Amino acid sequence: MTSFFDILLGGVFHAAVLFLVAAGLQLVFGVQKIVNLACGSFYALGAYFGITSVNWALAAGLPPWMFLPVLIVSGIVLGAIGPAIEALLRTIYARDEAFQLLLTFALVLMFQDVLRFFWGPNPQQLSNLVTEYGRLSIGTFSVSTYNLLVIAASILIAVGIGAFLQRTRFGRILRATAENREMSQALGVNVRWMYTSVFTLGTILGTVGGALVVPTAAASLDMPVELVVEAFAVVVIGGLGSMRGALVGALIVGLMRAAAITFYAELEILAIYLVVIIVLIARPAGLFGKPIE
Amino acid sequence: MTALIETIGVSKAYGSFIALDGVSLSVASGELLSIVGPNGAGKTTLVNVLTGLLKPTSGAVRFKGEDIAGIGPVALAKRGMARAFQLVHIFPAMTVAQTIGVAVVSQASRSLRLFASVATDAALRSRVREVAGIFGLDTKLDTESRLLSQGEKKLLDIASAFALIPQVILLDEPTSGVSSGDKHGIMRTLMDAAKHAGVQAIILVEHDMNLVAEYSTRIVALKEGKVLADLPPTQFFNDPHIVAAVVGKLVGKVSQRAA
Amino acid sequence: MSATGLSAEAANGKQLGASRLRRHTALLVIVMAALIVLALFPSFAQPYYVTLVLPAFAYAIALLGFNLLFGYTGLLSFGHALFVALGAYGAAVLTSKLGIKSFELILLASGLAAVVVAIPVGLLAVRYVRIFFGILTLAFGMLFHSFLFKFYNITGGDTGIRVLRPALFGNEFSDLDKTAFLIGPFYYYCLVLLVALGFVMWRIVHSPFGLHLTAIRENSRKAEYLGVRVRMFRLAAFLISAFYCAVGGVILAINTGQADPETAYWTHSGELVFMTVLGGFANFFGPLVGAFVFIFLKSELMSLTQYWRFFLGVTLALIVILFPRGVMGVAQDLWSKVKKKQ
Numbered sequence: 001m002t003s004f005f006d007i008l009l010g011g012v013f014h015a016a017v018l019f020l021v022a023a024g025l026q027l028v029f030g031v032q033k034i035v036n037l038a039c040g041s042f043y044a045l046g047a048y049f050g051i052t053s054v055n056w057a058l059a060a061g062l063p064p065w066m067f068l069p070v071l072i073v074s075g076i077v078l079g080a081i082g083p084a085i086e087a088l089l090r091t092i093y094a095r096d097e098a099f100q101l102l103l104t105f106a107l108v109l110m111f112q113d114v115l116r117f118f119w120g121p122n123p124q125q126l127s128n129l130v131t132e133y134g135r136l137s138i139g140t141f142s143v144s145t146y147n148l149l150v151i152a153a154s155i156l157i158a159v160g161i162g163a164f165l166q167r168t169r170f171g172r173i174l175r176a177t178a179e180n181r182e183m184s185q186a187l188g189v190n191v192r193w194m195y196t197s198v199f200t201l202g203t204i205l206g207t208v209g210g211a212l213v214v215p216t217a218a219a220s221l222d223m224p225v226e227l228v229v230e231a232f233a234v235v236v237i238g239g240l241g242s243m244r245g246a247l248v249g250a251l252i253v254g255l256m257r258a259a260a261i262t263f264y265a266e267l268e269i270l271a272i273y274l275v276v277i278i279v280l281i282a283r284p285a286g287l288f289g290k291p292i293e
Numbered sequence: 294m295t296a297l298i299e300t301i302g303v304s305k306a307y308g309s310f311i312a313l314d315g316v317s318l319s320v321a322s323g324e325l326l327s328i329v330g331p332n333g334a335g336k337t338t339l340v341n342v343l344t345g346l347l348k349p350t351s352g353a354v355r356f357k358g359e360d361i362a363g364i365g366p367v368a369l370a371k372r373g374m375a376r377a378f379q380l381v382h383i384f385p386a387m388t389v390a391q392t393i394g395v396a397v398v399s400q401a402s403r404s405l406r407l408f409a410s411v412a413t414d415a416a417l418r419s420r421v422r423e424v425a426g427i428f429g430l431d432t433k434l435d436t437e438s439r440l441l442s443q444g445e446k447k448l449l450d451i452a453s454a455f456a457l458i459p460q461v462i463l464l465d466e467p468t469s470g471v472s473s474g475d476k477h478g479i480m481r482t483l484m485d486a487a488k489h490a491g492v493q494a495i496i497l498v499e500h501d502m503n504l505v506a507e508y509s510t511r512i513v514a515l516k517e518g519k520v521l522a523d524l525p526p527t528q529f530f531n532d533p534h535i536v537a538a539v540v541g542k543l544v545g546k547v548s549q550r551a552a
Numbered sequence: 553m554s555a556t557g558l559s560a561e562a563a564n565g566k567q568l569g570a571s572r573l574r575r576h577t578a579l580l581v582i583v584m585a586a587l588i589v590l591a592l593f594p595s596f597a598q599p600y601y602v603t604l605v606l607p608a609f610a611y612a613i614a615l616l617g618f619n620l621l622f623g624y625t626g627l628l629s630f631g632h633a634l635f636v637a638l639g640a641y642g643a644a645v646l647t648s649k650l651g652i653k654s655f656e657l658i659l660l661a662s663g664l665a666a667v668v669v670a671i672p673v674g675l676l677a678v679r680y681v682r683i684f685f686g687i688l689t690l691a692f693g694m695l696f697h698s699f700l701f702k703f704y705n706i707t708g709g710d711t712g713i714r715v716l717r718p719a720l721f722g723n724e725f726s727d728l729d730k731t732a733f734l735i736g737p738f739y740y741y742c743l744v745l746l747v748a749l750g751f752v753m754w755r756i757v758h759s760p761f762g763l764h765l766t767a768i769r770e771n772s773r774k775a776e777y778l779g780v781r782v783r784m785f786r787l788a789a790f791l792i793s794a795f796y797c798a799v800g801g802v803i804l805a806i807n808t809g810q811a812d813p814e815t816a817y818w819t820h821s822g823e824l825v826f827m828t829v830l831g832g833f834a835n836f837f838g839p840l841v842g843a844f845v846f847i848f849l850k851s852e853l854m855s856l857t858q859y860w861r862f863f864l865g866v867t868l869a870l871i872v873i874l875f876p877r878g879v880m881g882v883a884q885d886l887w888s889k890v891k892k893k894q
Contacts (some may be wrong), residue, residue, distance in 0.1 A: 035683055037822075091873050097683050098628040102829060103872045105822045109865030116860060225819055230695045232687055240684070270702060273695040277676070280688065286681060368660055370779035380775075384770035395767045398760040399779030408755045411763055 005141045007258050015254025015275030016154035017209045021244035022234040023161060024205030030178040030241040031198045033097070034089060036166055039206050040227035041111035041118070043101040046075045046210030048119045049218035051092060051099050051126055053211075063235065067129050075208030090195070107115040108224060115221060123220035142258070157205075157246055158286075165243065174198065178241070234270050237279045239289020296355070297375070297443045297494050298343065303352035304518075305338050312338040320461065322493040327505045329498075329539055330515035336341065336498050337465075339515065343504050344376045344463055356399040366456070370399060375459035377451045379466040379498075385439035387432050388395050389449055392438055393421045396456035400508045420456070426487045428452040444471055444479075451483065462487070463496040468504060476501065478510055479509070503537075506530060514539045561643045583837075590743055594735050602735040603807075608847040609654035610803035611743040614626040615828050615839030616753045617796020622825070623833035624757060625789040626769030627678075630686045630821045631820055633694030634673075635794040637700065637816035639801025642666075655718035655741070659802055666798030667791050674790035681772075690818050700813035712812030732805060742803055749796065750840070752819035756792070757836060761805055797824075826868050832878030841879050 026041050053074035055066045062070065085107065092099050132146035159195040165171040175195055185191050210223070236251050238245025253272055258266040279286060299319035305312045313335045320326045330336050342354050348363035356372060359441065366376070379428065379441040384392050389510065397420050411417060425431040428448045433441065438449060454462060467483065468476040487495055500506050505512060505526070512529045514521040522535045530536055594602045615634055621627050642662030646652040652661075673692050677685055700707045707713065717724060717733060720741050725733050756762055764785055767775040772782050805811045813821065823846070831842020849867065853860035875882055 012557075027710050035687070061849065073601075080713060088869070092886060095876070097809075098686075098825075099829075101628065101630070101683070101686060102825060105826070106868035106872065108819070108863045109861045109868065111865075113859040113862035113865075117862075168695070225817070232690060236687055236691065239688075269698040270695065273691055273698070276691050277695075281676065284684075331871055332611060366776040367779055367781055369677065370777065374776055382774035384767055385769055387766060391766070394780040395775065397778060398763055405761065407759050407761045408752075410755065411758055411760055414760075417760075450774075453774075456778060516618055519698050 001091035001150070004262075006143060007262050008255075009143050009147050009151075011255045011258025012151055012251070013254075014257055015250040016151045017213050018230060018254055019154055019158060019247055020205045020209035020212070020233055021231045022250050023158070023243060024202035024209075025231055025235055026241055026243055026246045027161075027198055027205070027233075028059075028202040029144070031174060032089075032093070032106070032195055034100050034201070035097075035161035036242075037101060037228055038107035038111060039202075040084075041108055041233055042078075042100040042203050042206035043079075043112065043213075043221060044115055044219060044221075044223035044229050046078055046207030047223060048124065048210075049078055049207070049210030049213045050074050050114060050214050051124050051219055052119075054126055054129070064129060065133070065271050068133075068146075071214070072153070072208060075211040076204055078207040079200050079204035082203035083196050085197035086196050088267070090192075108228075109222060110220065115224070119219070120222060123218040125218040126215050127256075145217055153212070158243075170197075173224070204280035207262075229269070230272065233276050236276050236286055239286025241290065242286070242288035245286055245288035295358075296320065297358045297369050298496075298509050299354070300339075300342065300349075301340055301353045301355070302355055303336075303339075303349040303512050305342060305347060306350045313349070316515070316518070316520050317352075318520065318523060320494045320496060320515075324510045325495045325508055326499060327497045327499055327509040328515065329502070329505060329511045329512060330521070331539070334515040335518040336515055338518075339532075340463060340465060340496075340498060344374065344498075351543040370457055370459075374463065375454035375457045375461075376463045377454045377465060377467060379469055380444045381440040381443070381450050383441075383446050383449060384439060388437055389425060389441070390434040392453050393408070393424050393456045396453045397421055397424070398523070400419075406473050420447070424452055424456045424490075427455070427489050428482055444475060447471065448479070448482070452486075454494055455486050455492070458490055459498065460491075461491045462492050462494075463498075464496045466500065467497070468501060476504060477507075477542050480504055484508065564597075568582065581848030587743075589749065591740075594739055599731060599735055600862040603731070604847055604851055605808045605844075606734060606739065606742060608844045609739075609746050610800040611824075611827060611847065612800075612805065612840045613746055613749050613803070613842035614797040614800025614823065615831075615843050617793035618752050618824055619802075619828050619833055619839040620753065620756065620765070620796075621757050621789045622828060623787060623835075623838070624762065624769065625788060626823065627681065627789070628686050629677075629689040629790075630818060630825065631673075631691070632793065632797050632798070632824050633688030633816050633818070633820035634689075635670065635694040635797035636694045636746070636804065636820070636824070637696065637802035637813070638666045638669060638794075638797030639803075640805035640811035640815050641700070641801075642798065643718070643802045643805040647716035647718060648714045653716070653719040653724065654722070655806075655837070658718055659745075659799055662798045663795040666794040670791050670794035671787075674787045674794075678786040678790060689823065693816060693818050693821050696815040697813055697818075700816055704709050707813070710813060715809050715811055718806060724761060727797065730809070738806070745799070745803075749799065753791055753835065761785070761788070764870045766834045789808075791830065800869075822845065826864075829876070830867070830871055830878050834877050835880035835884070838878050838880040845879060 009228055021039055021043055024042070025036060027037050028034055053080045056071050057063060057070045058069070089100070089103060092103055092222060107143065135142045136145045136148060150152065165175060173184070173196065177189060177191060210219075230253060234246060234249035236248030236249075237252055238247070252275065256275060257272050260271045296319035301317055303316045304314055316335075316339060317401050318326070327338050328339065338347065342349050342362075344366070345361045345364040345368065346366070353360060353362070356374060359372070361369065361372070367519050385397070394417060397417055401417075422431055422434065425434055428451065430445065430448060430452060433445065438446065441449060447470070451464065451467060464483070471479060483495070486492075497505070497509070504540050511523065513523045514529070514535060516538055521538055522529060522532070590605070593605060618629070618632050621629060638643070639662045642665050643658050646658050646661060652658065655838070673689075677688050677692070680688055701710060703708075717730070720737055725737055728736060738822065764780045767780050768779065768782050768785060776782055801815065804815070827842040827846040828839045829842070830846055831840065832838025850864065853863050857863070871878060877884070
């Protein structure tokens with residue numbers, strides 16, 4: 001029973017991380033109408049940099065149990081690349097979506113070797129720091145505390161994003177700009193600055209997601225291209241542009257993955273894509289997306 | 294006279310909002326019917342029902358005796374009805390010749406020919422030239438549509454609809470955005486083209502009451518989803534109540550013309 | 553469709569649709585010259601470079617099909633590597649598992665298999681346009697990839713399946729070793745195949761069907777009102793493109809001697825788009841040029857640095873930002889500048 005619960009929690013943990021990346025995707029798509037194929041690259045960057053940061057911090061004498069905050073901070077720090085990349089993407093905002101997609105693909109190719117350059121071709125991992133937080137016993141079940149913490153952090157971030165979008169002035173302006181760019185501009189919104197902020201926020205969500213995953217999984221050069229596949233499954237199921245969709249989609253994908261691993265390993269990613277296709281047949285715009293065309 | 298296209302008690306409701314309420318009209322061969330009315334009267338909805346885009350909530354819409362409710366643009370074109378829009382629709386990168394060619398190919402049911410050459414198809418080219426000539430676009434056959442003037446784009450839009458050799462053509466404000474000098478020119482071109490292309494009936498949605506008065510054989514006025522009047526121009530413009538309801542200020546000027 | 557969409561990019565090229573005889577003659581001369589060079593290539597070039605031309609042939613054929621869907625019909629698929637992989641695995645299964653060696657049969661069977669798979673995929677995918685079409689096709693491509701990977705009993709898993717030498721018109725050329733076969737009879741066969749399939753695609757693109765496809769790309773709503781069967785024709789373009797990609801996949805697999813699942817990965821689909829845009833999607837010959845340029849560029853970069861992906865990425869970024877109409881676009885611009893000076 002413990003192992004079942006562990007797998008379940010593993011699924012939710014995976015969902016939590018996926019949600020962060022998907023939320024970043026949805027934000028950027030919602031406002032700038034760009035689907036960022038490089039979201040996986042940001043994720044991988046966060047993972048690698050997270051490992052480096054923690055190793056550096058530990059070497060500098062930081063107590064091991066502080067690795068979680070270090071991971072989060074390192075993810076946020078990486079947000080510095082956001083503005084630069086957004087500036088690059090800005091050159092083709094007015095162009096056809098095909099080109100925007102292609103430019104993000106160019107980023108994927110470039111990042112692939114950037115990661116290889118800084119961290120080499122071999123997978124890297126944090127040496128067993130997960131055990132620092134031990135396991136929590138809930139009745140007869142025992143679960144990894146780290147997983148719980150990340151899930152909690154993700155929920156907090158989800159709530160935070162929700163509140164931010166609904167309650168703050170910036171959030172309202174953001175939603176308005178997503179609805180109607182020209183009108184926002186006409187009303188004096190500094191759309192340029194908005195785009196930069198949103199993209200940076202989206203980047204940070206991706207890098208933090210990657211950073212949070214490294215205690216449980218190795219960072220490898222396959223990460224960027226593999227994550228895109230799952231992240232896209234999430235946004236397709238949930239509906240492009242919808243935060244709620246990102247949450248529900250991430251849960252579905254995370255739990256399906258956990259179930260597939262338990263019962264029928266071969267079916268793992270196949271199952272996810274079958275769900276994607278079924279959802280698209282039943283509800284073409286995804287569960288929470290706006291109808292297309 | 295048998296109706297070419299008709300609506301019988303058509304109603305369209307969107308939830309509690311009633312866009313059309315029991316609209317019955319018919320158009321017979323040789324007629325030019327104008328649909329007029331203030332904005333929000335239901336003209337667009339009626340046009341969408343007439344052109345098979347919308348299924349009425351109740352009532353029937355028939356073309357040549359057959360039900361066409363919601364059949365969609367492609368089937369509609371096949372049956373012999375074409376539509377040109379108020380907002381100009383073009384194929385930006387395609388030339389005038391290619392644009393008209395698309396319609397000619399559809400009309401000749403040749404779209405499935407994967408290996409025939411468009412460039413060497415003499416019949417196709419002469420037909421394209423013919424249609425372009427009617428609309429005065431034959432000097433611009435190789436010009437890309439996006440490079441045409443607004444007026445020429447409008448003519449191209451209508452020309453491509455005519456190239457389908459429809460029996461009925463529905464024109465949604467064909468002279469909107471065109472200077473008043475050109476308006477009559479366009480109307481005359483349309484009438485000429487209609488005769489040439491064997492169009493049997495024209496349905497016009499227009500705001501310009503002068504044009505309506507001069508060219509229509511009958512006028513249908515819509516107000517709040519209901520048919521207010523369905524009369525030939527003379528009777529239409531002689532009734533001050535009707536004119537006032539539809540037009541307002543232009544009463545005096547228009548009735549003078551129609552008399 | 554936005555005014556700044558693909559049509560605007562294509563419009564700057566002015567090459568789609570009807571052509572004039574004058575342009576035709578100059579074009580014909582260039583094409584003939586290229587064909588002569590390609591035909592003579594094995595006799596004067598080093599074998600290494602000749603072996604590079606084979607994947608270029610393969611991708612040229614695949615991209616001819618891909619661009620029917622992308623450049624002419626306006627649908628960007630990020631999953632067409634699926635069909636390339638189907639071709640590769642078709643060749644593998646037929647030669648290694650079923651003992652069928654006839655190249656002609658392999659081409660036909662793999663092509664048909666691709667079309668059969670493309671029917672349900674296409675039926676679902678053409679309900680969407682633009683970004684949704686791209687994501688959905690990416691999903692299908694990855695579905696196939698995971699299928700290839702996971703069901704290793706049938707598909708050989710991550711090692712894939714061997715592809716044995718086929719017989720060209722019944723002749724296996726057993727007296728030739730692998731390289732001699734590839735740069736000899738197989739090379740010429742593929743060249744002829746490219747010319748033949750290229751000719752077929754040329755006819756398709758310049759036919760009434762092709763005209764309707766372009767109309768769908770330019771303004772699918774208006775196209776409907778002019779009697780164009782939008783969904784059906786999008787599907788048709790999808791099916792034809794699948795066939796061509798499978799043929800390309802067959803050639804690729806025979807060249808490497810192996811069908812492996814990475815052929816179906818989404819980044820490979822991305823490379824297909826890369827090559828097409830590199831050559832120029834708004835021009836019939838763009839994808840062909842793109843295939844050759846990409847293969848040679850990649851090979852040169854790989855020999856120069858281990859960070860060749862980075863430089864490929866930079867190339868793609870430059871193309872997208874500065875030269876969206878690709879090599880053919882640049883060539884056309886230069887040509888019109890030259891003509892203006894005259």
